[in-house]
Amino acid sequence: MPIDPGRRRLLKTLVASAAALPFASRLALAGDVQVPTDQALFPQGVASGDPRPDRVLLWTRAPAASGDVRVRLQVALDPGFTQLLVERDLLARADADHCLRVRIEGLAAGSDYHYRFLRKTAGGWRSSRHGRTRTAPAADSTAPVRFGVACCQHFEGRWYNSLHALLADPPDFLLHLGDAIYEYAGDPAASGERHIAFDDAAGAISDGAHGNPCARSLDNYRQLHRIYRSDALWQRLLATVPLVAIWDDHEFANDCWQDVATYGNGLRDERDTQRRRNAEQAYFEFMPVDIDVGATGADGAQAVDAGLLFPQTRLWRELRFGRDAHLFLTDYRSARPDHPIPEDAFPGGLAYDEAALREWLPKAVIDFETVSKLLLPYVDQSHPLWPKWRKPLQRALNRGYRDAGLDKRAAARRVRAILAAPIALMVLRKLLERYNDAVPGFMHAPLPGRDESGLPLGLPWVAMGKTGLFAELGCRYFVVKDSYDLLAALRDAQGEAPALGQAQAAWLRERLAASDARWKIVASSVAMVPMVVDLARPDLEAPPLYRRRFYLNVDQWDGFPRQRRALLDTFDAAGGVVLLSGDIHAGFAAQHTPRTVEFTLPAVSSTTLHEMSSNSAAADADNAEAGKRMVAALESLLLEGDPGLRYVQSRRHGVGTARVDAGAFAFEVTELPATLCRTCHYEDGAAVLAQASVRRFAVDAATHTLEDG
Known part of the structure; x- marks a missing residue:
């Protein structure tokens, strides 16, 4: 269907080729290379993303009260910006919330680059904070690759102290598994600078029973990204390492599928295509995700309009890091079918x-x-x-x-x-x-x-x-x-639609089979780990009707057990597959098949699985005591529920770090007490890490066996 030009929403990606900028073409910068920084001119800092061997995407936001803003980008080989590689004037457009995405090409593989954005003011030139990025190693490189992994960073009333572990020893890049924002505001537990109230209150919607306002308008979603990206520690990390990101549900709506939310549990129709497109537009404006979102014009600008957002979006992609690491980034939300049990199903039906x-x-x-x-x-x-x-x-x-x-x-x-x-x-x-x-x-x-x-x-x-x-x-x-x-x-026998969608599922199978990398790393926003609890265990003294096995959460891959089995067979045939997943706010390590391992990350700051389970149990007054016993035994129940599980923790926050080479996939999780996220400890990283525990694992390249590291 043709898109009405009057309704197009354009995002701008300016493509700057380092190879195409000879020294003589650089624009002269008034004054010294030591330009004062002014955070107010770049309040969300800087970021880079999706590093390839020859390119990377750079990002900033340069707001103004009205109109477009001229910004100058500098990319250099040194942190003092004396060895400039790129210097170019760009335009941060008001219709993209003054976000600027710049693809830099013609770079050297496995190399560090320094960048900054500049604005000219009445007092002279002012700079953003300085950023550092790193390109991916060449395809034939055997150098080890080290990357961080994080997910689930609720902002209201919480702080990102978990990120200190990544800043203490910065990795080559950060893999983010989703829930970089949460779509709701007005958390009653939040106050002061960690409280969110929508400017466009009329554009928001209610999440139903809880009464929390949730983003719907483009302005709502943009505001959430602006606020989350204002966090000082998050800004520091994004300025230090490139980001590789996928989304989960909260970038749009909790437990969503396609363009449908689930707040009302079937009480009303919650399909909202425009809301989904608003969420995606804000996401691509603010996140340095380097996917082809439109044709590049003669001026180097790349336009993205509603016709290329949902349902046309293709977030899934692959990145290669040398000979040993091949990263496959999946999208679980955009094409998945509805939950098999309807929320509004009459129980007796x-x-x-x-x-x-x-x-x-x-x-x-x-x-x-x-x-x-x-x-x-x-x-x-x-x-x-x-x-x-x-x-x-x-x-x-x-x-x-x-x-x-x-x-x-x-x-x-x-x-x-x-x-x-x-x-x-x-x-x-x-x-x-x-x-x-x-x-x-x-x-x-x-x-x-x-x-x-x-x-x-x-x-x-x-x-x-x-x-x-x-x-x-x-x-x-x-x-x-x-x-x-x-x-x-029964659903599978009737031809249930693939959770990943037909196109993505075929792509993943084909690309895994074709990969010659030692390690095929599959990033999934939700876990494949079976989360089963058997409440028939005598010590739980559960009410008679509860004495059976339950899935904790079928919004994740437990909801598609036969499709999961087929995917695991595909992974095992490929060999050397390591799954990295998030969403559930707990840490897991599992050996799914002889040649497939999964690590599930705890949340950076969001409510832990243990606390969520405790709150749910307390809400059931008739079975509160039995609920307390179940929650107290949750980790042992989960370990007993699946023979492939090697490790479970549900009470702590944390982040992960992977080190990949020809011999092993080493993974460690730095975990922090849940109470630590309630107060800010941004200026004392050493004190935070002194309270951390580190859990180490390793997968041997020859045996593909998960072991304690």
């Missing part, structure tokens, strides 16, 4: 009735009798008591949906659909019992008998732990494993 199960189970190579213990009896309108049940069910369901927030018409539509379909017997019985408790005896509905023989068996949503009308529990979180695995097998 059926994912599959008996006829559908008998049709599809053989295609999944599963025997009906083998899985019958996972199935539940159901009834429909043919049951002899249905005429006596219909009115009480209608009243009970109408009340439930009205209480959940639906208006009268919407509630009635839902109830009509439910009563026209089969209902799991246990849910029907519970609804009638609650109805009878609320009405006089003469209005009581007859309850179904206890004899369930002869009733058909189906797979209802309640079998997977779904008990609320609009709920994330039993849908995205805390899902019954065995029932969910059955659902996933």
Whole structure:
């Protein structure tokens, strides 16, 4: 479809070729090379990104009250800027929030470069802070490659003290696995300089039950990036090493899929294509991600418009670092299908009735009798008591949906659909019992008998732990494993869409197979580690209905277990694959297959998995004590839940550092107490690191075996 020129949103990437700038063409700079810095003129600092052997992308922001801003870029071989390689005048455009992305080409492989941006003021030239970047080594280089890994850096009420570990010994580059911003503001725990309030309050939306304002407008997302990039320690790190980044969900919306948010858990339609495009535009304006976002014009400018944003975006890409390291950067959010359990699924509704199960189970190579213990009896309108049940069910369901927030018409539509379909017997019985408790005896509905023989068996949503009308529990979180695995097998047999999308999945398979690198490093914003807890363990004393195995979170790869298995087979065939993942705010190390290993990073500052689990357990007053026992045992439960897991920690923040050469993939995680992120310790990195613990691992190139380092 043609794009209306009047609605185009342009980002500007200016391409400067070092090789094309002879010394004589450089512009004269008034005054000495020692130009005073003025942070107010470049309040988000500087950054570089996506280093290749011959190029790198440079970034800054040079705001003004109105209009475009002329900026001069200098790139030099030395930190004193006496050996200039590039000097060029550029334009930071107001329609890109004065962000400037500059691709520098013609550079030498494996080399350090220094850069700064300059603005001319009434008092003379003023400089940004100085940046240092480094190109990737040549394709045939055998030199070791060392890089940092980080993810999940919530800003409000928190500080990025974890980054001291990377600044103490700067790596060649930083790999960021997503959640570089969080889309919401107004955290009640935040105050002062770590509090966020949207300037464009009318352009924001609510996240629903929590009442937090969330970004929707382009200005909202830009403001979040501006604020997050104002952090002094984050600025210091980005000025020191190049960034290689992918996004996860919070760059757009929590637990998103494609252009759909999940705040209301199905209570309303949350597909919002313009919101997704706003989020992506701000992301590409502020993040030095060097992807082709449009044709380069004669003036060296590269324009990106809405036609090249969602759903056309291609964030996934690859970078090579010498002979031994090949980095594959994936995008889990842009093409993935909806969560297999709908948030608005009626718990008593059926994912599959008996006829559908008998049709599809053989295609999944599963025997009906083998899985019958996972199935539940159901009834429909043919049951002899249905005429006596219909009115009480209608009243009970109408009340439930009205209480959940639906208006009268919407509630009635839902109830009509439910009563026209089969209902799991246990849910029907519970609804009638609650109805009878609320009405006089003469209005009581007859309850179904206890004899369930002869009733058909189906797979209802309640079998997977779904008990609320609009709920994330039993849908995205805390899902019954065995029932969910059955659902996933059936979805796979029916041709479930790839989580990565067809094009990206094919690209990843083909490029892994073609790679001759010793180490194929796959960056995933979410973990492939199975996160399974068995609450049947006697010491937990869990309520009877909870004494089974659960997936903690099926928003990640646990949500696609069969696709995960197929990908792991691909990884194992390629050999030397190391997965690096984030999102879950905990640290894991796992040997998935004989030749595939995964490291999952804890959060830089976001709430730890342990704290999130504690908060969830405390919210369930009826099972609070059992919840406390489960949370206390969380790490041991996770280790027991998957034989490939070698290490779990859920209570600390941290960052990782990898060292890659022909002999081994060495990885260490520097972890800090969770309480440390609540106060600023930016001026005393040594004191912060004195409180750190370091966990070291190594993967041998010959055996591909994960060992303690």
